[in-house]
Amino acid sequence: MGGRARIANLVPWICVAVALWLVIVPVGALLYAAFTTDAVLGDSTPTLDNFADAYAGWHILRLLGNSLVYAVGTAAVTLVMGGVVAWVVERTDAPGGALFHVLALMSFAIPGLLMAMAWIFVFSPNIGWGNAVLKSTFGLANAPLNIYSMGGMIWALSSHYFPLVYLALGPALRALDTRMEEAGQVSGGSAWQILARITFPLLRPALWSTVLLVFVMGISSYEVPRLIGRPARIDVFTTKIQEATQGGAPEFGVASALALALLAICLVAVYIYRSGVQNAESYATVTGKGYVPNVLALGRWRWPVALAVGLMFAVALGLPLATLLWQSCFANLAPPLFSSTSGATLANYEYILTYPIFLGAVRTSVLLAAMAATAIVGLTLVMAWIAQRSQTSLAWLIDALAFVPIAIPGVIVGASILLTYLVLPVGIYNTIWILLVAYVTLYLPYGMRFASSGLTQIHRELEEAGAVAGARLAQIFRRILLPLLAPVLLSAWIYVFVLSVRELGASVFLVGPGTHVLGTISLTMWEEGGSYGAVSALGILQIVPLLCIVAALRWLETRVHRRIAPPRAADIVQAAPPASARAQAA
Amino acid sequence: MFAVENLRKSYRAAGHAEVRAVDGIGFGIASGRFLTLLGPSGCGKTTTLRCLAGLERPDAGRIVLDDTVVFDAAAGVFVPASERGIGMVFQSYAIWPHMTVFENVAFPLRVARRRRYGRAEIDRRVSEALDLVQLGGYEGRPATALSGGQQQRLALARGIVHEPKMLLLDEPLSNLDAKLREQMRIELKRLQARLGITTVYVTHDQSEALALSDEIAVFEAGCIAQRGSPQEIYRAPKSRFVADFIGSANFIDGAASGPGRDGLVAIATPHGSFLCPFAAAVEPGTPVLIAARPEDLVLTSRHPGADLNVMTGKIAYRVFLGELIDYIVEHGTGEIRVRAQPDCEFAVGEAVHVAIPPQKCVGFRR
Numbered sequence: 001m002g003g004r005a006r007i008a009n010l011v012p013w014i015c016v017a018v019a020l021w022l023v024i025v026p027v028g029a030l031l032y033a034a035f036t037t038d039a040v041l042g043d044s045t046p047t048l049d050n051f052a053d054a055y056a057g058w059h060i061l062r063l064l065g066n067s068l069v070y071a072v073g074t075a076a077v078t079l080v081m082g083g084v085v086a087w088v089v090e091r092t093d094a095p096g097g098a099l100f101h102v103l104a105l106m107s108f109a110i111p112g113l114l115m116a117m118a119w120i121f122v123f124s125p126n127i128g129w130g131n132a133v134l135k136s137t138f139g140l141a142n143a144p145l146n147i148y149s150m151g152g153m154i155w156a157l158s159s160h161y162f163p164l165v166y167l168a169l170g171p172a173l174r175a176l177d178t179r180m181e182e183a184g185q186v187s188g189g190s191a192w193q194i195l196a197r198i199t200f201p202l203l204r205p206a207l208w209s210t211v212l213l214v215f216v217m218g219i220s221s222y223e224v225p226r227l228i229g230r231p232a233r234i235d236v237f238t239t240k241i242q243e244a245t246q247g248g249a250p251e252f253g254v255a256s257a258l259a260l261a262l263l264a265i266c267l268v269a270v271y272i273y274r275s276g277v278q279n280a281e282s283y284a285t286v287t288g289k290g291y292v293p294n295v296l297a298l299g300r301w302r303w304p305v306a307l308a309v310g311l312m313f314a315v316a317l318g319l320p321l322a323t324l325l326w327q328s329c330f331a332n333l334a335p336p337l338f339s340s341t342s343g344a345t346l347a348n349y350e351y352i353l354t355y356p357i358f359l360g361a362v363r364t365s366v367l368l369a370a371m372a373a374t375a376i377v378g379l380t381l382v383m384a385w386i387a388q389r390s391q392t393s394l395a396w397l398i399d400a401l402a403f404v405p406i407a408i409p410g411v412i413v414g415a416s417i418l419l420t421y422l423v424l425p426v427g428i429y430n431t432i433w434i435l436l437v438a439y440v441t442l443y444l445p446y447g448m449r450f451a452s453s454g455l456t457q458i459h460r461e462l463e464e465a466g467a468v469a470g471a472r473l474a475q476i477f478r479r480i481l482l483p484l485l486a487p488v489l490l491s492a493w494i495y496v497f498v499l500s501v502r503e504l505g506a507s508v509f510l511v512g513p514g515t516h517v518l519g520t521i522s523l524t525m526w527e528e529g530g531s532y533g534a535v536s537a538l539g540i541l542q543i544v545p546l547l548c549i550v551a552a553l554r555w556l557e558t559r560v561h562r563r564i565a566p567p568r569a570a571d572i573v574q575a576a577p578p579a580s581a582r583a584q585a586a
Numbered sequence: 587m588f589a590v591e592n593l594r595k596s597y598r599a600a601g602h603a604e605v606r607a608v609d610g611i612g613f614g615i616a617s618g619r620f621l622t623l624l625g626p627s628g629c630g631k632t633t634t635l636r637c638l639a640g641l642e643r644p645d646a647g648r649i650v651l652d653d654t655v656v657f658d659a660a661a662g663v664f665v666p667a668s669e670r671g672i673g674m675v676f677q678s679y680a681i682w683p684h685m686t687v688f689e690n691v692a693f694p695l696r697v698a699r700r701r702r703y704g705r706a707e708i709d710r711r712v713s714e715a716l717d718l719v720q721l722g723g724y725e726g727r728p729a730t731a732l733s734g735g736q737q738q739r740l741a742l743a744r745g746i747v748h749e750p751k752m753l754l755l756d757e758p759l760s761n762l763d764a765k766l767r768e769q770m771r772i773e774l775k776r777l778q779a780r781l782g783i784t785t786v787y788v789t790h791d792q793s794e795a796l797a798l799s800d801e802i803a804v805f806e807a808g809c810i811a812q813r814g815s816p817q818e819i820y821r822a823p824k825s826r827f828v829a830d831f832i833g834s835a836n837f838i839d840g841a842a843s844g845p846g847r848d849g850l851v852a853i854a855t856p857h858g859s860f861l862c863p864f865a866a867a868v869e870p871g872t873p874v875l876i877a878a879r880p881e882d883l884v885l886t887s888r889h890p891g892a893d894l895n896v897m898t899g900k901i902a903y904r905v906f907l908g909e910l911i912d913y914i915v916e917h918g919t920g921e922i923r924v925r926a927q928p929d930c931e932f933a934v935g936e937a938v939h940v941a942i943p944p945q946k947c948v949g950f951r952r
Contacts, residue, residue: 464641465680467667468754469694469744479693483684 012390015382019401022441026408026416030263033419034256040422050253054261059235067236067262070153070225071218075211077158081316082165082210085309089166090173092296094306101170103313104163105554105569108495109546110321111502112160112223113522114539118320119156120227121327121532123147129323129335148232157224159316161217165210167569172206212273216266220409222505227526237262238411242508245415252419259412270407321543328536348537358538361516368432368517369500372439373493379440380447381489384455385481389463402448405441410505413438418509430512438506443496446572450492453567454485487556491566494553498546518542588615588752588784593647595633607633608644609808615801617652618782620775622795625805626831632756634805635788639674639754640667652751652784671700673745673783674754677761679737681729687740688725691715694748715747716740718777735766742774746781753778755787759794771797792832796820804828822865823948829877836883836922838876839952842868850944856919860895860942862949873952880925882946885913885932886939895942897922901932915940 037045054060085104089097122130123145131143138144146152180202184194222238230239237258244255298305326336329344352358380402387398405413417438421429428434458481466476482489504519511520522542525535557566595608608630615621623631636642638649640656643664649657651672656665673694682690691712695703703711716722719739724732732740738758745753758774759767775798778785789795795802796816803813804827812819812828823829826837840855850861851868853876862876876895890896899917906928913924915938922940932938 459678459680461676461678461680462682464639464667465674465676465682465741465744466693466697467641468639468670468672468674469697470668470671470699470748471693471697472668475697479697480682484682 012382012386015379016386016394016398016401018379019383019398019444022437022444023401023404025420026413026441027263029420029423030256030259030412030416033252034260036253038253040250040252040419047253050251050257053251054254054257063235063237063240063258064261066150066229066234067219067265069150070157070229070234070236071215073150073154074157074161074218075214077154078162078165078214079207079211081158081162081312082167083169083207085162085166085312086169086173088305088309090170090295092298092302092305094298094302094309096306096310100166100309100313101569102551102554103317104166106547106550107160107163107317109498109502109550110160110317110543111504111519111522111539111546112157112221113227113504113519113526114324114543115160115320116156116224116227117522117526117535117539118324119147119152119159121323121536122319123152127333127532132335147228150234152232153224153228153234156228157218157221159320161214162312162316164217165214168210168213169206169570171568171570172203176202209273212269216269216273216407219262219265219269220411220505222409222411222508226504226508226523238409238505241411241415245418245509252415255415256419259415262409263407263412266407266409274403324536324539324543327532328540329533331531331533333532348531348533349541351534352537352541357516357521358541361518361521364432364515365501365518368435368439369497371436372443372500373496375436375440376443376447376496377451377489377493380444380451380492381455381481381485384448384451388452388455389460399448402444404445405443406445408441410438410442410503411509413441414506414509417441417506430515432515434510435507435515435517438510439496439500439503442503442506443499446499447492447496449567449572450488450495451485453571454488455481457565458484488566491553491557494549494556495572498549501542501546587617587650587653589613589648589650590634590638591648591650593634593637593644593649595630595637595642595644606808608637611647611808611810613803613810613813615784615786617784620778620785620787620798620800622787622789622799622802623805624789624792624795624802624831625811626790629805630808631788631790631805635754635756635786638752638786639672640665640670668697669699671748671750672752672754673748673750675738675741675745675756675758677757679741679758679761681732681737681740683728683730685729686725687716687721687727687729687732688712690729690740691744691747694744698748711747712743715743718746718780719743719773734762735770738762738770742777746777746783751784753783753785755785757789758787760789760791767794774798796832804831806831821948823877823950824865825950826875826877829948833879834923835877835879838878840874840876842870842872842874844870851949853949857895857897857917860947861944862895862947863945864949868949868951874949875952877948877950878942878946880912880923882943883922883924884941884943885915885924885926885930886941887936889939890941893944895944895947897940897942898937899940900937901934904932904934913938 032044033040034050035046035048037043037047037049085100088094089100120128122128125131125143125146125148128143128145128147131145134140134144135142147156176199181194181198184198189197219236220238222242225234225236225239226242229236241255241258241262244251244258323336327334328348329346331343331345331347334343383398383402387395417434421434428437462480462484463476466480471479501518503517504523507517507519508523511517522535522538525538530538591612593608593611594606596604596606598604611630611634613621623634625631633642637644637657638651644657644659646659647657648655648659651670655661655663656670657663682693685693692708695708695711713722713725716724719742721736721739721743724736729737729740738761741758759770762770771794787795787798799816801813802816802819804811804819806827812824814822819828819832823832823835829835829837838855838857838860840853840860843852843854843859846852846861849863851864853860853862853874855876860876862874864874868874884890897915897917899915899922901913902916902921903914905912909928911926911928911930913926913932915922915924917940924940
């Protein structure tokens with residue numbers, strides 16, 4: 001074996017080492033900072049003061065209460081909304097299923113910050129045009145709805161996340177074999193008994209895991225608490241952690257102590273969630289192949305039901321987007337339906353498109369997202385390959401490494417990476433590389449989902465045939481695996497690219513004077529009093545390209561003939577880890 | 587010279603005990619011979635083949651391919667699959683779906699490191715290999731456009747195009763339907779004879795093994811139970827397992843009672859004293875087993891005479907198979923299967939005698 005071959009054999013282990021570093025180091029940094037006096041300034045005296053500062057007093061109970069109410073509330077609202085959509089699309093003959101599916105996928109493209117912003121334009125007590133409509137319609141003196149409330153926060157996040165619940169629940173509802181319900185009927189069960197004893201127990205794992213997933217996403221979310229919760233003085237963990245690291249005297253120890261509590265909550269929820277997913281998979285295998293799902297015939301209610309679901313999408317996603325679009329065409333506050341179109345102008349776009357900071361942020365965001373997507377696709381391909389193909393007993397560790405970040409909120413990734421590279425003498429602090437590290441860590445689970453789902457579809461013997469024919473590992477990757485996986489890897493690349501452009505929670509910690517990204521400049525412009533029109537134009541200029549990219553991805557996945565199917569939307573949403581099926585030789 | 591010596595390989599599935607997939611296998615193959623590794627699933631035959639290919643690393647033992655040591659646990663030698671110079675046909679065929687027929691076959695030549703093949707030589711060798719498996723003219727087709735039988739031939743062409751020292755075949759016919767399988771069996775035999783390539787073939791199908799092989803090694807639980815020509819394995823199985831796995835057999839328990847006529851051994855059975863040949867001497871009183879193939883048994887209405895082993899009973903079932911009839915005869919202590927010609931007509935319930943010619947019996951110790 002030559003030197004090159006030996007290096008090729010090392011590549012897999014280098015990838016595992018990188019993943020280990022990405023996941024272990026931030027958590028280690030948090031623990032270290034939480035238990036020392038001032039890790040950043042080098043005072044590493046062990047102490048419990050940080051925990052005393054963070055947890056002593058009533059405010060911690062309020063913080064915990066707010067976070068839990070917000071996350072549980074979001075999970076409940078999205079479950080109802082997404083559950084209704086899933087049921088209508090999968091179990092009834094109402095038209096529009098394909099459209100709703102595409103709309104749900106499109107929701108991936110919208111940055112959370114802009115959703116929060118748009119809802120403020122609609123339901124702010126002062127400037128919200130929705131409130132204005134209600135006031136004039138019902139002759140009210142005060143604004144009836146206030147976005148700056150717990151209910152407003154839950155609604156703002158739910159309107160963005162309910163499509164994910166639909167995408168996650170859809171396959172479970174589709175896979176629910178009606179013959180199981182029919183077997184119950186034939187056995188003499190009443191409709192109620194069948195629902196309670198067959199249908200619901202069969203769906204329970206899927207429902208449970210979806211609820212936990214949205215709970216984790218809710219408690220980790222940063223955009224809505226920052227834009228809506230903060231002015232309303234409703235603190236949650238994510239905003240509190242971020243605040244503690246800001247200001248003249250950043251309290252990294254306190255931030256770390258709080259982050260550990262949030263991390264613990266997320267880890268527990270994800271642990272329960274993961275066992276739930278495994279249950280759901282074992283239930284799914286019980287159902288037979290090749291059955292035709294028996295859908296409920298709605299009769300003359302077909303169209304009304306479809307319209308009701310369409311209205312839900314229109315209100316939850318269409319309304320905020322239309323508001324942003326409308327506002328972006330006016331210099332001053334311009335409620336749709338109320339202001340005339342006479343003052344419409346493209347001046348806001350002109351302003352943004354010639355604004356140097358915007359152009360710099362676009363360059364940085366696109367460059368970063370492309371690098372993150374490339375790094376993740378390469379890293380997860382190798383990791384998935386090791387986990388599935390090599391006979392290593394460490395496969396579980398690789399799976400775990402690539403999955404754990406799903407439980408680490410972006411805010412924690414941002415805070416811990418900031419801490420790590422403030423202390424470590426690696427000169428990436430205040431450069432775009434520190435953001436790259438954060439994005440790669442955050443989206444590792446999604447990349448892994450694509451890579452392993454693609455690899456499981458490639459028969460191991462295709463690679464072995466290459467080895468027997470005389471090909472080295474590098475040749476097998478280049479000539480066999482890469483051409484076969486190319487479409488799936490491209491999907492993964494685009495998906496991670498979109499997520500990275502959207503990212504805010506980690507970015508707020510890591511941007512420096514020369515490294516603005518789109519998320520952070522939008523936030524700055526909003527909070528530092530940019531004009532409503534300019535901020536909206538900035539939003540639209542982000543949403544439209546992202547929507548086009550997601551639409552292109554969807555087109556690619558449905559139109560291009562593929563030998564290897566991309567993972568289902570439900571699996572991507574959940575970044576569900578596949579059971580590493582390492583086929584044993586007979 | 588090809589040899590496998592004392593090969594061992596165990597697996598430890600997560601949370602389970604160690605499984606000794608291959609437990610001290612050894613065999614040699616003379617150049618140009620066709621050896622079949624035959625056994626039920628999980629007996630270690632595929633693992634042995636994969637060890638030969640270099641796709642698995644054995645725990646212990648030694649493998650010599652064409653006078654080159656490719657694996658030696660004691661000396662720490664392990665030549666990877668890509669450098670063993672072998673050809674292999676996989677159970678799934680493992681045809682690369684993103685390549686044309688031509689590219690699939692050309693692959694071993696394109697990645698070869700021992701020598702570089704020029705474009706003209708690749709063209710020539712690929713079309714020779716494709717002609718050999720009767721796929722000439724299919725070069726430009728996408729590999730996935732081929733039928734199952736054609737994919738199988740394509741895999742074979744890819745396995746021989748680089749003139750490997752040895753051809754390994756892992757249940758290559760198991761995914762074909764019955765008719766095609768029989769046809770491919772003959773073609774495979776012809777091709778192997780023509781190329782004179784040393785071949786190791788893995789199957790669980792005993793009729794394939796009997797039809798194709800120069801030699802068969804019957805695997806049982808990670809060990810070789812018996813090795814020999816197809817005739818030897820069929821006619822003189824050395825254990826109940828081999829007799830049962832190759833073809834079908836009736837078994838009669840008994841105990842040796844002493845020497846009989848013509849060098850046969852007299853066996854006391856529940857049906858009286860039987861005569862049976864034994865490979866080695868057996869002491870009187872030794873518990874033994876007599877195996878007899880259903881097609882060697884004769885059904886008669888009248889007692890056929892004292893020089894045969896005879897059981898009496900009545901017909902329990904008859905199964906008409908077209909060219910044959912299977913009878914299940916119920917006797918005092920169990921059932922026995924008789925395979926008869928279609929002109930041998932008995933009705934269910936009829937009393938019959940089952941005659942077993944002593945020379946056709948095989949006896950072994952229990």
